[in-house]
Amino acid sequence: EVQLVESGGGLVQPGGSLRLSCSASGFTFSSYAMHWVRQAPGKGLEYVSAISSNGGSTYYADSVKGRFTISRDNSKNTLYLQMSSLRAEDTAVYYCVKQGTAMVITGSDFDYWGQGTLVTVSS
C-alpha cells in the first residue's frame, strides 16, 4: 500500500523558515518524480514544486521560486521542501504527491497524495 506521510508543518513568523518532510513507502520511491501541491484555507489547489526521480531536475512555481527548495533522499525514501522568507500568503496545507508515470516529470496524473501538513505564517 502506497503511503505518503508529511511532517514539519506548524506556525512560523513572516520571514521565517520551515522544512517539510514526506516519508514514502509502498512503492519504489527512486523511480518516480515527486511533487508538492498546496491549498490555502478554503481555496483551490496550487502547484508548488517538482523533482525528478534522481533529483537531477527541479521545478518551482513562480510564487515560490527563489524561496523554496525541493530535494529528496532516495536512500531514505524521503522528500523535502525547504521553505524560507515565508509570507502570509504561503499559509496552506502542503501535500506531498506521487506522480503516476515513472521517471520523467509529467506535471499531471498525481496518483497518490499524503494527508497534508498545515503551515501557518503569522505573527
Add this chain to the structure above:
Amino acid sequence: SSELTQDPAVSVALGQTVRITCQGDSLRSYYASWYQQKPGQAPVLVIYGKNNRPSGIPDRFSGSSSGNTASLTITGAQAEDEADYYCNSRDSSGNLNVVFGGGTKLTVL
C-alpha cells in the same frame, strides 16, 4: 496560456448524468487529469490521460477532450460523488508550468 477555467459550481439530480468542464489552451496539447476532493480530505485522482481510471474508481466516471476543453462526466451520479473537482495539466509552452483549474463544487440533489 497557462490557465485552466472551471465553472465554480454545478448541480445534478441523483442518478442523472453531469459533465464538468475545464478550458485552457494547454489542453490542445496535453490531456487533463481530474481529482475529487471531499471536505477535510486529500484529493483523489479519478481520471488521467485520454480516459483512464485508477484502480478503485467507479466506471461511472469518464473523461473526454475536444479542442481546448476537457470534460469529466459522471453517469448516474451518486450522493457520495458530491465533492470539489479539479482539473490539472501542464503548460503547452514547453516549460513545465503545471496548473490546476479553480475547482468545481458538485452538488448532488
